Amino acid sequence: MTGVFSLLPEGWPGLLAAPGDSPSCPAAGGHAPPAAPGRLLELIAAAGLRGRGGAGFPAAVKLRAVRDAPGRPVVVANGEEGEPGSVKDRWLLRHRPHVVLDGLRLAAAVTGAARGYVHLSDAAAERAVRRALAEHPADLDVEVVRTEHTYVAGEETAVVRRIDGGPALPTAKPPRPFESGVGGAPTLVANVETLARIALIHARPDEAADIAGTHLVTLSGAAGAALVEAPAGTHLKVLADLCGHGRAQAVLLGGLFGGLHGAGWRDLPLDHDGLSAAGGALGCGALHFLHPEDCPVAVATEAVTYLAAQSARQCGVCVSGTGALARTLAAVARGEAGDDAAAQLRRWSRQLPGRGACGLLDAAARIVATLLARFPDRVDAHRVDAHRVDAHPAAACRACAVPVPHDGRRFTVRVP
Incomplete structure (x- = not known):
């Protein structure tokens, strides 16, 4: 089954409604004048809206930090989806660009920004955003910046680096973008769903908690x-x-x-x-x-192999760490790993988190740690018993017998 579905109770404001049903789109009367910025910020905070880019950081805290930093802020709608299994951001940019742009202008009003950017890699999304800007220009200077699609291109410092004319690769922190971002200005890098929900909160403040x-x-x-x-x-x-x-x-x-x-x-x-x-x-x-026919070892191996291939190759610990995790997992999947493989993987999964410039290394380590913690029997079933005369890689499970791809195809989802 494929498609787009809503599980919202009848009457709830949602983003999957028809464009004309959205209270933030020009088909429903255009962008409403911004409410008092301070009041909108209070609404966002009280509703408990959290960022939808991955970290789940409180949106109001991020907005307030950019607003209070010295200098004239910049706001960025981040629509670069690095996760191969996610399509929501590209779908929103393709089908609800006005709602995203409305959220961007509202974020600019809250922070005091005069410039905005939409950062993306999807060609169809770019066309939709440019068309939306032509149909209903925002009261904000907005530039669309196209980047190459990679796992790390949507990380907030990579976004800033790309907008400033460099490659979409993460940089060391601090400073974070809210301190020094695009052109050295305090910068809000907000996921496009986060911005769309800000637009809905502004349009229907009485339902802010449901929206958030x-x-x-x-x-x-x-x-x-x-x-x-x-x-x-x-x-x-x-x-x-x-x-x-x-x-x-x-x-x-x-x-x-x-x-x-x-x-x-x-x-x-x-x-x-x-x-x-x-x-x-x-x-x-x-x-x-x-599903029952899927082997957790095979899934973890493909995921970590993909992450290793997607490393920005700027941090030595990420290159060596993801490489070691991927190689050892692949050996386990093939039935070629020795008795110490699980102990090695467990040690690395504890030592590596927090040591890279972005979350890629943490993701790889967490996959390994959860595989070992929640599927120890499946890992053990792939282990070579050196004392068995019939031990051979051919004994590896059927799901792990195929070569491991590096492109994340198992997890890749097409935009509906």
Whole structure:
């Protein structure tokens, strides 16, 4: 099953409604004059809106930091989706560009910015955004910046670097963009869904909490893919059943960032705090379901191999760390790893997080850590028993017998 689905109760404001039904689009009367910036910021804070780019950082805190920094701020709508399993940002830019641009101008009003950028790599999204700007120019100087699509191109310092004319590669922190971003100015780099929800909050302030508590999620797996809008707290079982993934035995959370979860995944809630309490992460809202015929070792190996190939190759620890994780996992999958492989992987998964300039290394380490913690029997089943005379790589499981691709094709979802 593929498509776009809404699980919102009747009457709730959502982003998957027809364009003419959206209170922030010109078809519904144009962009409303900005409310008092301070009042809008209070609404965003009270609603508890969190960023939708992956980290889930409180949106009001980020807006306030940019507003209060010295210098004239810049605002950026970040539509570069690095996660191969996520389509929500490209879908919004293609089909709801006016709502995103409305959120960008409102963020500019809150922070005091006079310039804005839309950062993206998708050609169809670029055409839609440029058309929207021509149809209904924002009261803000907005420039569209196209970048190459990579896993790290949407990281906030990579966004700033690209807009400033450099490559879309992360830089060391500090400073962070809110301190010194585009052209050295304090810069808000906000995910396009975050901005779209700011636009909805501005249009329907009485429903701010419902708007902030709603998520766009991309579901994928052997049964197909879909983009779904659902209230926070929706059990993952509901999402899985909607798209034919009810048979799944596990789920890879948050794109490639939230790790693997096995037993009990059906009762996990769709929200940052609930998934964090269970040792996972919502990330960008991409969920990849593993069916009984999928081997968690094979899935983890492909994910980490993809991350290793996508490394910006700027941090030595990332290059060596992701490479070591990928090679060792591949050996486990082939049935060629020795007795110490699991111990090595466990040690690396504990030592590597936090040591790179971006979250790529952390994502790889978390996948390995959750594989070892939640599927130890499956890992052990791939181990070579050196004392067996019949031990041979051919004994590896059928799902792991195919070569591991480097392009993340298992997780890649097409925009519906």
